[in-house]
Amino acid sequence: MTKLKLLTKGIIKDNPTFALVLGMCPTLGTTTSAINGMGMGVATLFVLILSNMVVSAVARFIPDKVRIPSYIVIISAFVTIVQLLIQAYIPSLYDTLGLFIPLIVVNCIVLGRAEAFANKHNVIDSALDGIGIGLGFTLSLTVIGLVREILGSGSAFGWKFMEPYGMLIFVLAPGAFLVLGYLMVLFKKLTTKKA
Amino acid sequence: MAAKSTFTNMVLSLGSICLVCSALLGIANNVTAEPIAQATLAKINDKISYVVPSYDNNPSDNVTMVEVDGTEYKVYLASMSDKVVGYAIEVAPTGFGGPISMIVGFDAENGNIYNTAVISHSETPGLGDKIASNEQGSFRDQFIEMNPASNKLSVRKDGGDIDAITAATISSRAFTVGVSTAYKVYLTLVGSGDADVVSGASKK
Amino acid sequence: MDSTLLITVVLITVVGVVLAIVLYFVAQKFKVVEDERIDIVEACLPGANCGGCGSAGCHDFAQRLVAAPQIGSLFCPVGGNEVMNKVANVLGQEAVEQAKMVAVLKCNGSCFNRPKTNTYEGLSSCRVKAALYSGDTACRYGCLGCGDCVSACKFGALSMDVSTGLPVVDESKCTACGACVAACPKTIIELRPVGLKNCRVVVICSSKDKGAVARKACSAACIGCGKCQKICPFGAITIENNLAYIDPSLCKLCTKCVSECPTGAIHKFNFPKKPKEDIA
Amino acid sequence: MANTIVSPAPHIHGRNETQILMREVLRALAPVVLVSFYFYGLNAILLQVTCLVSCLLTEFLIQKYIQKGQITISDGSACVTAVLLALNLPPATPFWVAIIGSIVAIAIAKMTFGGLGQNIFNPALVGRVFLLISFPVVMTTWTAPSSFFSSVDAFSGATPLALINEGLKSGLSVQDVFAANPGLTPAQMSFARAGGSVGEISVIALLIGFVYLLVKKVIKPHITLSIWATVILMSGIFSLCDPTAYTGPLFNLFTGGLMLGSIFMATDYVTSPMSNKGMIIFGIGIGVLTMLIRYFGAYPEGVSFAILIMNMVVPLINKYCKPVRYGYKKNK
Amino acid sequence: MEYILIIISAVFVNNILLSQFLGICPFLGVSKKVSTAVGMSAAVAFVMGMATCVTYLLQNYLLVPLEIEFLQTVSFILVIASLVQMVEIILKKISPSLYQALGIFLPLITTNCAVLGVALMVVQKQFSFGGAAHMLNLGQSVVFAVASAIGFGLAITLFAGIREQLELSKVPKVFKGVPIALIVAGIMAMAFMGFSGIV
Amino acid sequence: MITFKIGGIHPHDNKIAKNAAIESLKLPNKVAISMAQHLGAPATPIVTKGDSVVVGQVIGEPSGFISGFVHSSVSGTVVAVEPRADIVGNMVTHVVIDVEGDIWDESIDRSEGLNSNIVASQDAILAKIKSSGIVGMGGATFPTHVKLCPPKDKKADFLLINGAECEPYVTADDRLMREKSACIAVGTAIMAKVLGGCKSYICIEENKPEAIAAMTAACSKYENIEVLKLKKKYPQGGEKQLIDAVTKHQVPSGALPIEAGCVVQNVATAFAAYEAVQKNKPLIERVMTVTGQCVAEQKNYLVRFGTPLSYILETSGCNLENAAKIISGGPMMGKAVANIEATTQKGSSCLLMLTKEQTARMPIGNCIRCGKCADACPMGLEPWLLYKLSENGNQFDALEDNKIFDCIECGCCTFTCPSFIPLLDIIRVNKVEVMKIIRNRAKK
Numbered sequence A: 001m002t003k004l005k006l007l008t009k010g011i012i013k014d015n016p017t018f019a020l021v022l023g024m025c026p027t028l029g030t031t032t033s034a035i036n037g038m039g040m041g042v043a044t045l046f047v048l049i050l051s052n053m054v055v056s057a058v059a060r061f062i063p064d065k066v067r068i069p070s071y072i073v074i075i076s077a078f079v080t081i082v083q084l085l086i087q088a089y090i091p092s093l094y095d096t097l098g099l100f101i102p103l104i105v106v107n108c109i110v111l112g113r114a115e116a117f118a119n120k121h122n123v124i125d126s127a128l129d130g131i132g133i134g135l136g137f138t139l140s141l142t143v144i145g146l147v148r149e150i151l152g153s154g155s156a157f158g159w160k161f162m163e164p165y166g167m168l169i170f171v172l173a174p175g176a177f178l179v180l181g182y183l184m185v186l187f188k189k190l191t192t193k194k195a
Numbered sequence B: 001m002a003a004k005s006t007f008t009n010m011v012l013s014l015g016s017i018c019l020v021c022s023a024l025l026g027i028a029n030n031v032t033a034e035p036i037a038q039a040t041l042a043k044i045n046d047k048i049s050y051v052v053p054s055y056d057n058n059p060s061d062n063v064t065m066v067e068v069d070g071t072e073y074k075v076y077l078a079s080m081s082d083k084v085v086g087y088a089i090e091v092a093p094t095g096f097g098g099p100i101s102m103i104v105g106f107d108a109e110n111g112n113i114y115n116t117a118v119i120s121h122s123e124t125p126g127l128g129d130k131i132a133s134n135e136q137g138s139f140r141d142q143f144i145e146m147n148p149a150s151n152k153l154s155v156r157k158d159g160g161d162i163d164a165i166t167a168a169t170i171s172s173r174a175f176t177v178g179v180s181t182a183y184k185v186y187l188t189l190v191g192s193g194d195a196d197v198v199s200g201a202s203k204k
Numbered sequence C: 001m002d003s004t005l006l007i008t009v010v011l012i013t014v015v016g017v018v019l020a021i022v023l024y025f026v027a028q029k030f031k032v033v034e035d036e037r038i039d040i041v042e043a044c045l046p047g048a049n050c051g052g053c054g055s056a057g058c059h060d061f062a063q064r065l066v067a068a069p070q071i072g073s074l075f076c077p078v079g080g081n082e083v084m085n086k087v088a089n090v091l092g093q094e095a096v097e098q099a100k101m102v103a104v105l106k107c108n109g110s111c112f113n114r115p116k117t118n119t120y121e122g123l124s125s126c127r128v129k130a131a132l133y134s135g136d137t138a139c140r141y142g143c144l145g146c147g148d149c150v151s152a153c154k155f156g157a158l159s160m161d162v163s164t165g166l167p168v169v170d171e172s173k174c175t176a177c178g179a180c181v182a183a184c185p186k187t188i189i190e191l192r193p194v195g196l197k198n199c200r201v202v203v204i205c206s207s208k209d210k211g212a213v214a215r216k217a218c219s220a221a222c223i224g225c226g227k228c229q230k231i232c233p234f235g236a237i238t239i240e241n242n243l244a245y246i247d248p249s250l251c252k253l254c255t256k257c258v259s260e261c262p263t264g265a266i267h268k269f270n271f272p273k274k275p276k277e278d279i280a
Numbered sequence D: 001m002a003n004t005i006v007s008p009a010p011h012i013h014g015r016n017e018t019q020i021l022m023r024e025v026l027r028a029l030a031p032v033v034l035v036s037f038y039f040y041g042l043n044a045i046l047l048q049v050t051c052l053v054s055c056l057l058t059e060f061l062i063q064k065y066i067q068k069g070q071i072t073i074s075d076g077s078a079c080v081t082a083v084l085l086a087l088n089l090p091p092a093t094p095f096w097v098a099i100i101g102s103i104v105a106i107a108i109a110k111m112t113f114g115g116l117g118q119n120i121f122n123p124a125l126v127g128r129v130f131l132l133i134s135f136p137v138v139m140t141t142w143t144a145p146s147s148f149f150s151s152v153d154a155f156s157g158a159t160p161l162a163l164i165n166e167g168l169k170s171g172l173s174v175q176d177v178f179a180a181n182p183g184l185t186p187a188q189m190s191f192a193r194a195g196g197s198v199g200e201i202s203v204i205a206l207l208i209g210f211v212y213l214l215v216k217k218v219i220k221p222h223i224t225l226s227i228w229a230t231v232i233l234m235s236g237i238f239s240l241c242d243p244t245a246y247t248g249p250l251f252n253l254f255t256g257g258l259m260l261g262s263i264f265m266a267t268d269y270v271t272s273p274m275s276n277k278g279m280i281i282f283g284i285g286i287g288v289l290t291m292l293i294r295y296f297g298a299y300p301e302g303v304s305f306a307i308l309i310m311n312m313v314v315p316l317i318n319k320y321c322k323p324v325r326y327g328y329k330k331n332k
Numbered sequence E: 001m002e003y004i005l006i007i008i009s010a011v012f013v014n015n016i017l018l019s020q021f022l023g024i025c026p027f028l029g030v031s032k033k034v035s036t037a038v039g040m041s042a043a044v045a046f047v048m049g050m051a052t053c054v055t056y057l058l059q060n061y062l063l064v065p066l067e068i069e070f071l072q073t074v075s076f077i078l079v080i081a082s083l084v085q086m087v088e089i090i091l092k093k094i095s096p097s098l099y100q101a102l103g104i105f106l107p108l109i110t111t112n113c114a115v116l117g118v119a120l121m122v123v124q125k126q127f128s129f130g131g132a133a134h135m136l137n138l139g140q141s142v143v144f145a146v147a148s149a150i151g152f153g154l155a156i157t158l159f160a161g162i163r164e165q166l167e168l169s170k171v172p173k174v175f176k177g178v179p180i181a182l183i184v185a186g187i188m189a190m191a192f193m194g195f196s197g198i199v
Numbered sequence F: 001m002i003t004f005k006i007g008g009i010h011p012h013d014n015k016i017a018k019n020a021a022i023e024s025l026k027l028p029n030k031v032a033i034s035m036a037q038h039l040g041a042p043a044t045p046i047v048t049k050g051d052s053v054v055v056g057q058v059i060g061e062p063s064g065f066i067s068g069f070v071h072s073s074v075s076g077t078v079v080a081v082e083p084r085a086d087i088v089g090n091m092v093t094h095v096v097i098d099v100e101g102d103i104w105d106e107s108i109d110r111s112e113g114l115n116s117n118i119v120a121s122q123d124a125i126l127a128k129i130k131s132s133g134i135v136g137m138g139g140a141t142f143p144t145h146v147k148l149c150p151p152k153d154k155k156a157d158f159l160l161i162n163g164a165e166c167e168p169y170v171t172a173d174d175r176l177m178r179e180k181s182a183c184i185a186v187g188t189a190i191m192a193k194v195l196g197g198c199k200s201y202i203c204i205e206e207n208k209p210e211a212i213a214a215m216t217a218a219c220s221k222y223e224n225i226e227v228l229k230l231k232k233k234y235p236q237g238g239e240k241q242l243i244d245a246v247t248k249h250q251v252p253s254g255a256l257p258i259e260a261g262c263v264v265q266n267v268a269t270a271f272a273a274y275e276a277v278q279k280n281k282p283l284i285e286r287v288m289t290v291t292g293q294c295v296a297e298q299k300n301y302l303v304r305f306g307t308p309l310s311y312i313l314e315t316s317g318c319n320l321e322n323a324a325k326i327i328s329g330g331p332m333m334g335k336a337v338a339n340i341e342a343t344t345q346k347g348s349s350c351l352l353m354l355t356k357e358q359t360a361r362m363p364i365g366n367c368i369r370c371g372k373c374a375d376a377c378p379m380g381l382e383p384w385l386l387y388k389l390s391e392n393g394n395q396f397d398a399l400e401d402n403k404i405f406d407c408i409e410c411g412c413c414t415f416t417c418p419s420f421i422p423l424l425d426i427i428r429v430n431k432v433e434v435m436k437i438i439r440n441r442a443k444k
């Protein structure tokens, strides 16, 4: 696999949201607007890159039996660091993402990549994989957030173009499920047609 | 390729990972503790400065607790050259989606509401969250410069003077309740003579 | 502030060490129950869960593979030898090569060859139709044309030819999983070795009726006349119950029988193109 | 003698087609629809037409261009959905809102699941609730436009349930609200001018439809009656315990969407249980949830939600409530 | 009374799956059959109750006094992970039959954000049930956690019933699997909004 | 009025042949008598080509416990013993006889008079019934002697004579009851005697008032025989439904009627028993209705077994132009005829011609989950579920859990489904599959 492919496969082929169906909770919970989705995506991206790199670096030394606890410790350390940083420097984002930042720890994507990729590959590849998957995640979340924002509040990235006509439901829980469901179908259709 | 799961290996690896990670964490905490505290403080200070007339002290250091009906409320005193100019009172009425943590500022001079601000809430986006809106002509604007003594602090549906947000009467009502609670706190505070300077606010 | 750092490090490290110790003893006490080779083997399998191997899906097959002392007769028709080699590698065994097979339809009772004697109007399902009666033509052995085999095929290798009313096999897609063979109530489909260079000679008929009866029912029927049997230089053809059968392991693809058959019931598949060599 | 037809038994059919059943439902709905035309005039007619056209068009377009399959709009189920959706909207609903509702009902709640008979949730109600959550203001504005007939005064204002809900929240008692609104009597509600959705206009017209459906054996009475019984029982108990805080049985039976919901929407075959026992459980569930939402919830009306919530229990009910089977009874 | 309100709130109004978006992965993954959904719910209820109890104590008697709240995430997840392991071992020993029923779900729970989410929610969020807003005490926290798990169980069981039915119906091919599940969940969430305002 | 509790439907009864008196059909030139006219193992032919036979002569012997005798229905020469296609095209051994005259075995009493004096012992009766080749004439053609000797530990409390004839169109039993009521009463008494003198009920649907009157008159002499009027509802004549209607007992799932203390016999079976025991006449002919709106003349024929269907249609002057489907039996449970050269059998009660409009199947729609099929199912099953499970394939466990094996194939579900789903088509096939699985399991 070329380095470029490593980087791009997370966007379409192994898109964590639409193709792998991982990390559904933050996907649904934080995409009330494009910005929020992007914020969550970027936070996850950071954790993903760092944890992928570290895991791939130390995987050799970790016995099987303590593999999961070790990975969890590594991941949660990074999550906490990201959390502290956001809290310190972007407090408004911290407020909107709320509970979901610590929950990156249990986001199946992060642990999943550590398990499925990082512990079998070298640091560089793992970093690229982290970036690719993280970007894919960020992209999906942004798209979902964008669709929900447009339909729900009549604005895009905060730009209000038809504000009073938003369909509230898309900002609320049901809309999250519906948008994700239909986008997934769209994604399936688009990608299978290409293949 | 992974190391063998022997006792020492396991303890050593997990132990050292924990060691390194926790060290990292501790350092990160050390680094960010200051900014976080500042950010938190800034948030409160922001709101305080928003709801009271300009001051030159540090209201977040100048806090009194006031008890009304068995609950303690936090009051920040804002003063200008040692003269109290405003009270920022923190209250948390229950809205539609849970507590609305808000702050109501009173002008020490005339007892009018100076302004109001919402610190945090979990009202429905698009409906109840309009209580937090900062835009011109929003719900909260009604309270600016209002004198609670001469206005009925309840929504119109309940026979008061406040126009509720459409389809969010519950949030509006909660917010209004918050304001009137703050007013009670204010009255207690002023009436008890705790404040350094008693303003010309109407006393009943 | 530094006390915080200290507490942090100590606390987490202690927790980690304790956890490791506990896990160690746990691991000692409770050894892994499931053979982890099962998962590895399953990963090698195609994951079509078609049941062609005779197990309830790929996981089940993986369990059977791991449990078996010798893979031997266990074979995944979908993955073929390639997959079985992989599995054998995982399990440290030699895979047994199996000839690649393909599904062959043994009926040529198209609408032209076999006139309808009545109209079937029940549920469009060969199983239902076969349970009800002998079929809507005079041939009691031929294809019923409702396409149970088509819907049974998970690989899209079968399709119904509307003009003939018979299913056709797309040989490039067929994995020889055998699902269609099991689905056909008339046992018309047979899995046969693909043959040398993918060439095959097959009797495309299943009628066991006596010659006259069979002929009357379908103009393309094997009438059991025995001419092919006589002409075959390799003794590959046998006739039983008025029906000829070519043993693929004996057939040397000389195609003598093809032209000998008076009803044209013997077909050759995939021979290099020569004029006049239509299958249907 | 060639070409006789051969097929498995039975060789004859009852010929009570789906299309005929749907037509019967439409006939049963005719009285309410007509009464709504009488009271709300052009608006109600436009609303019906909008819903009909957009529902049928949505189904047609999806079947033709997305699923590329058979076109089955002639089975009439989309018409039923459309009419019921229109009856579930406030009379002054803007047409674009009605169109969105229709699209949601057909595209999301029905066609996504595979079309007629495959859906889990009642399409008309999904449409309505979607709108209710999306456009709370529009969907709770009950100002009734005037009718063709000048003798009929248009009634503007909140629904009886909303009045009670609001009243109770602002500290009044049930009696105060009744006193303040002299129009709120059960008699009035049976052929009413109270605010509400189009189809809530007349309990009498709805009951006529109910009887028609029963006589034509289109529906069985189990669901409807068990809803009524539960509502009467629950509101009876509550209002006896505290008549100032809880409204009584008659009021609850006759107001809001209860009649419409219990007669036409809870009985939708597709989304209700199959066995009699299951139907009764389903009905009780709807009754209880309706009253819980009415008494305690943010929404003054709970029938739509109650039916949708019970819709999702239907598969479990069907799984565990089997019909009475032959041969499993102990003979004495 | 407050306990009842906590339960109603956690089960219906703020259903952890349908309005809080926690634990969606098992919701989509372990909901193909009613029987497994029920098993999973029981396991989640058990672990969630225990975990919340332990993390509550951890937070209030260790992290807060030592002023290291920032270690919440790390310590909670470690506690949960090891707790799940312990439960697995203990169950295996004392009740093999229960282990058979629940055991297979236990590893799934470690990475279920619902458990961590509830544990964090309990120590981070203020609640209010009519009266003044406040943090939950230990008893309330555990009740809240168990009720959340019951809400999880309710939703996932209903959902599994629906999926079993969908298995037999003609859902268009592209929607089969996760998409239709999400859409069903969306409509379920919509219906559950009817409960809003009850508490 | 008496009826069964669960399910049932109300098709139009269309008994348009009810006023056609029974007439004997002219003998054909050639008959082909099937060796598989009964449930169970086919009989073994004991004649060969060239043998000459007389009416009533045994030509096939039972080849197992559940099997039966087959007698020649005509006199003449055997021209072939060979496999021939039956009405659905399956090959079955037939004895083909060229008809020559109408010479009867001498031992047969062909006198008209009623012989109501039952002298034979229980064992003699049973032996007679067996040797006369009597099988259930209600459709299932189960050998009657087997049914008449229940296991030692079971006692029959009731003998139900099934004159319900709930199938639309069919009037064979109706005519028989109207014209041979006295004989049926004796036949009933004979069978009751075999069963140890149990209470007998003759059960007739309300749409046959003449038959009820005739039977009531004929049975007035017998205090242990009672005529019951039943509500008109399909499938009232189903054994299990009849037992439920009359005794309020249900036959446990998978058990025989005797578990509910009942033996059920068709009226024609009772008549055949009378003729066999009192007149020494084996079963060689039966009443068969030839009917359908598209046929000019409605007939109730007395037909010899082995008569080709084409011959019957020809002689009765049926114009087949309009008939799209020919059915042997009633429209609900009868079999569509694929081969009109096939011949009549002991179970053939009716030859029904339906037009395309009457019988054509409509395009299959989606199940709208209306539950009408479940409401109609007299066994309390959920046909829609069985259908869906069957369609999905390999769901045999679920099908078994949902009691597919209880289906009596009455067709109520398919009849009633508004979406024209052919529920029974696939249920039937999967029922066989599931029963096979159950049987295999029992063997292990």
Ligand SMILES: Cc1cc2nc3c(=O)[nH]c(=O)nc-3n(C[C@H](O)[C@H](O)[C@H](O)COP(=O)(O)O)c2cc1C
Pocket (backbone or CB within 6 Å): A172, B096, B097, B123, B124, B125, B127, B128, B129, B164, B165, B166, B167, B168, B169, B170, B171, B172, D133, D136, D140, D166, D298, D299, D300, E193, E194, E196, E197
């Ligand atoms: C999903 C949902 C969210 C809601 N959010 C709020 C809210 O944030 N604030 C509020 O006051 N009411 C909220 N409501 C309550 C309704 O809008 C309620 O009808 C309204 O508060 C009272 O009606 P009115 O304001 O039109 O008089 C919500 C209701 C639902 C169903």
Ligand SMILES: Cc1cc2nc3c(=O)[nH]c(=O)nc-3n(C[C@H](O)[C@H](O)[C@H](O)COP(=O)(O)O)c2cc1C
Pocket (backbone or CB within 6 Å): F039, F136, F138, F139, F140, F141, F142, F146, F147, F148, F149, F150, F238, F239, F240, F256, F257, F258, F263
């Ligand atoms: C394998 C088998 C064994 C039977 N054994 C008996 C029996 O021992 N006694 C009896 O009274 N009926 C017996 N029956 C008859 C059936 O209970 C039933 O009367 C017969 O199948 C015709 O009923 P139907 O036309 O309602 O289907 C048996 C049937 C079958 C298929």
Ligand SMILES: Cc1cc2nc3c(=O)[nH]c(=O)nc-3n(C[C@H](O)[C@H](O)[C@H](O)COP(=O)(O)O)c2cc1C
Pocket (backbone or CB within 6 Å): F135, F136, F137, F138, F139, F140, F141, F142, F162, F163, F164, F165, F166, F167, F235, F236, F237, F238, F239, F240, F264, F265, F266, F267, F269, F333, F408, F409, F410
């Ligand atoms: C659905 C159904 C309907 C039946 N209807 C009749 C009927 O109308 N008359 C009848 O004699 N037998 C009918 N039978 C057959 C009876 O179940 C039973 O087999 C028969 O009465 C037994 O008597 P036999 O053995 O003398 O035929 C029906 C069977 C089924 C399954």
Ligand SMILES: Cc1cc2nc3c(=O)[nH]c(=O)nc-3n(C[C@H](O)[C@H](O)[C@H](O)CO)c2cc1C
Pocket (backbone or CB within 6 Å): D021, D022, D025, D077, D078, D080, D081, D082, D084, D110, D115, D116, D117, D118, D119, D121, D122, D123, D124, D125, D218, D219, D264, D265, D266, D267, D268, D269, D270, D271
């Ligand atoms: C008695 C009856 C009630 C119905 N009720 C509804 C209904 O409430 N909402 C709806 O969308 N369709 C209803 N329909 C139409 C149809 O069943 C519905 O569109 C299906 O749910 C679509 O699959 C009803 C049909 C019948 C026969």
Ligand code: SF4
Pocket (backbone or CB within 6 Å): C102, C103, C152, C153, C154, C155, C156, C157, C158, C169, C173, C174, C175, C176, C177, C178, C179, C180, C181
């Ligand atoms: S054609 Fe038959 S053998 Fe080939 S893949 Fe399809 S089902 Fe399997």
Ligand code: SF4
Pocket (backbone or CB within 6 Å): C105, C126, C142, C143, C144, C145, C146, C147, C148, C149, C150, C167, C183, C184, C185, C186, C187, C188, C189
């Ligand atoms: S080959 Fe067999 S299964 Fe396929 S259509 Fe013909 S009869 Fe049916």
Ligand code: SF4
Pocket (backbone or CB within 6 Å): F373, F376, F377, F378, F379, F380, F381, F382, F383, F406, F407, F408, F409, F410, F411, F412, F413, F414, F423, F424, F427
């Ligand atoms: S055919 Fe079987 S399933 Fe259908 S109604 Fe009759 S007994 Fe029930």
Ligand code: SF4
Pocket (backbone or CB within 6 Å): F366, F367, F368, F369, F370, F371, F372, F373, F374, F383, F384, F416, F417, F418, F419, F420, F421, F423
């Ligand atoms: S009668 Fe037909 S449409 Fe109705 S439930 Fe049964 S199968 Fe479905």
Ligand code: FES
Pocket (backbone or CB within 6 Å): A022, A023, A024, A025, A026, A106, A107, A108, E022, E023, E024, E025, E026, E111, E112, E113, E114
């Ligand atoms: S992200 Fe929440 S359970 Fe997977």
